[in-house]
Amino acid sequence: MSDFEDINTRGLVLVGCGRMGGAMLKGWLSRGLQPGSVTVIDPRLAPEWQDKGLRVNQPLPENPAVMVLAVKPQMMADALGGVPRLSDTLVVSVAAGTTIDTFERSFPDAPIVRVMPNTPAAIGQGISALIGNGLATAAHLDTAETLMSAVGRVVRLDSEDQMDAVTGLSGSGPAYVFHMIEAMAKAGEAQGLSPELSLELARMTVAGAGALAVDADEDPAVLRENVTSPGGTTAAGLKVLMDPENGLPPLMRRTVAAATERGRELGKGAA
Ligand SMILES: NC(=O)C1=CN([C@@H]2O[C@H](COP(=O)(O)OP(=O)(O)OC[C@H]3O[C@@H](n4cnc5c(N)ncnc54)[C@H](OP(=O)(O)O)[C@@H]3O)[C@@H](O)[C@H]2O)C=CC1
Numbered sequence: 001m002s003d004f005e006d007i008n009t010r011g012l013v014l015v016g017c018g019r020m021g022g023a024m025l026k027g028w029l030s031r032g033l034q035p036g037s038v039t040v041i042d043p044r045l046a047p048e049w050q051d052k053g054l055r056v057n058q059p060l061p062e063n064p065a066v067m068v069l070a071v072k073p074q075m076m077a078d079a080l081g082g083v084p085r086l087s088d089t090l091v092v093s094v095a096a097g098t099t100i101d102t103f104e105r106s107f108p109d110a111p112i113v114r115v116m117p118n119t120p121a122a123i124g125q126g127i128s129a130l131i132g133n134g135l136a137t138a139a140h141l142d143t144a145e146t147l148m149s150a151v152g153r154v155v156r157l158d159s160e161d162q163m164d165a166v167t168g169l170s171g172s173g174p175a176y177v178f179h180m181i182e183a184m185a186k187a188g189e190a191q192g193l194s195p196e197l198s199l200e201l202a203r204m205t206v207a208g209a210g211a212l213a214v215d216a217d218e219d220p221a222v223l224r225e226n227v228t229s230p231g232g233t234t235a236a237g238l239k240v241l242m243d244p245e246n247g248l249p250p251l252m253r254r255t256v257a258a259a260t261e262r263g264r265e266l267g268k269g270a271a
């Protein structure tokens with residue numbers, strides 16, 4: 001039996017099919033979601049989605065199993081204005097900042113699950129955190145978890161208050177790691193390597209270290225120590241990187257704090 005049986009029967013509506021909506025849709029279709037059961041609402045849907053058998057910008061099914069909202073927080077009010085007051089439909093939002101009570105104003109009788117995914121979902125390597133409203137039953141949370149586990153791992157939160165920090169860490173986090181690759185590549189160039197060689201070394205080092213961190217039984221700290229020979233090259237590099245005042249720890253603290261704070265602002269309706 002497909003995990004998507006009820007959704008394939010009643011339908012899924014995806015409002016906003018950009019980078020995040022598209023990444024999730026790709027994962028769902030590859031895991032058994034039938035294209036004909038998906039209604040995509042996006043005024044300027046990318047051409048790559050046009051010939052996939054999806055229902056594009058068509059009237060909504062009468063009683064869809066799930067509606068996924070994946071538009072920018074700043075566009076959410078517009079998007080919500082265009083959808084009916086569903087009640088028997090699970091509403092899932094992936095928007096940063098936008099709080100559950102905002103959705104409850106549009107869907108006062110609906111189960112609502114707020115999710116924070118990330119873009120490695122496009123290759124099934126995402127991590128999503130979720131939390132439901134008072135009307136979301138265990139079955140609704142399971143449905144949301146089924147959807148999100150099709151594109152990576154899922155954790156459940158204890159409180160919606162955690163969501164902005166989750167957003168600042170894992171929602172935005174892939175961008176920090178991509179920037180780390182860029183910075184490592186530039187640093188290699190500064191030591192005389194060619195841009196191509198430097199980028200390849202940086203990219204595969206981050207990919208391999210990330211995969212090892214997930215696969216290994218040891219903590220990242222132990223994996224780090226395994227690379228670090230006493231008096232060797234890594235120790236010399238880490239002395240700079242781990243400097244408590246000017247190194248990565250205070251920089252990363254400020255980075256995640258700034259992103260978390262921006263999530264809070266978006267939740268209060270900031271543009
Ligand atoms: N990108 C990421 O890494 C992550 C994003 N998110 C969240 O996902 C949501 C979407 O972000 P992202 O995918 O990056 O943004 P995108 O801009 O790539 O995607 C949003 C899509 O929604 C479309 N759209 C705009 N207005 C409407 C509307 N009224 N009805 C239907 N569709 C509409 C946009 O069209 P157009 O471009 O023409 O405006 C666009 O195609 C945001 O709320 C973000 O916080 C969460 C986790 C990670």
Ligand SMILES: O=C(O)[C@@H]1CCC=N1
Nearest residue numbers: 095096167171172173
């Ligand atoms: O930058 C943003 O606001 C979105 C949310 C998390 C990742 N991208």
